[in-house]
Amino acid sequence: DQQVKQNSPSLSVQEGRISILNCDYTNSMFDYFLWYKKYPAEGPTFLISISSIKDKNEDGRFTVFLNKSAKHLSLHIVPSQPGDSAVYFCAARVQGAQKLVFGQGTRLTINP
Amino acid sequence: KAGVTQTPRYLIKTRGQQVTLSCSPISGHRSVSWYQQTPGQGLQFLFEYFSETQRNKGNFPGRFSGRQFSNSRSEMNVSTLELGDSALYLCASSFWGGGEAFFGQGTRLTVV
Numbered sequence: 691d692q693q694v695k696q697n698s699p700s701l702s703v704q705e706g707r708i709s710i711l712n713c714d715y716t717n718s719m720f721d722y723f724l725w726y727k728k729y730p731a732e733g734p735t736f737l738i739s740i741s742s743i744k745d746k747n748e749d750g751r752f753t754v755f756l757n758k759s760a761k762h763l764s765l766h767i768v769p770s771q772p773g774d775s776a777v778y779f780c781a782a783r784v785q786g787a788q789k790l791v792f793g794q795g796t797r798l799t800i801n802p
Numbered sequence: 803k804a805g806v807t808q809t810p811r812y813l814i815k816t817r818g819q820q821v822t823l824s825c826s827p828i829s830g831h832r833s834v835s836w837y838q839q840t841p842g843q844g845l846q847f848l849f850e851y852f853s854e855t856q857r858n859k860g861n862f863p864g865r866f867s868g869r870q871f872s873n874s875r876s877e878m879n880v881s882t883l884e885l886g887d888s889a890l891y892l893c894a895s896s897f898w899g900g901g902e903a904f905f906g907q908g909t910r911l912t913v914v
Contacts, residue, residue, distance in 0.1 A: 724902065733806070733892050733905035734845075779845065787858045788833050788896060790903060792845035 696793035713780035806906035827895030
């Protein structure tokens with residue numbers, strides 16, 4: 691059963707606006723959440739992470755929000771740039787193990 | 803600091819053969835994890851090694867195995883290859899197994 695879900699397979703945003711990518715999880719045993727950006731035939735590039743004891747983490751244009759009661763996290767990118775066009779994966783780490791469970795990814799397209 | 807290095811980048815094998823993939827983690831990182839990415843199943847965890855010991859294992863058949871050396875470099879082996887093993891195999895390293903995991907470029911394996 692898929693424990694991490696990204697329900698939007700694609701998202702299209704105008705350059706300069708905010709991109710919001712969403713992720714839901716079902717397992718309360720996750721203690722750390724990460725966002726990765728991926729281009730075809732390449733490995734995922736780490737973007738930002740958040741511990742389960744926090745509700746927000748910010749790094750430059752990227753902010754991750756965690757709502758534990760709703761088991762939901764989101765990645766905000768502002769302002770969006772053409773170079774942000776890629777597939778974004780959210781991942782959750784199983785508590786006590788270096789095992790990441792990935793969502794299916796959301797393809798973000800930034801339009802000029 | 804050099805990133806995670808995976809070799810080879812591309813590989814074509816015949817059904818029934820075996821294959822060995824290599825991963826050199828970021829210097830100082832002691833945890834190495836392996837993931838398989840396919841269009842149908844997404845990114846799935848294979849196993850994780852720390853200090854030459856397998857700590858975690860995903861739901862893959864015994865044909866998939868791995869090992870880690872004293873310098874933290876890791877190899878994964880797939881025996882008796884099947885067509886369904888065609889995938890992008892990704893290696894990730896982290897300092898101790900927690901926190902952020904950084905991925906290599908991957909090895910694209912095609913089984914014909």
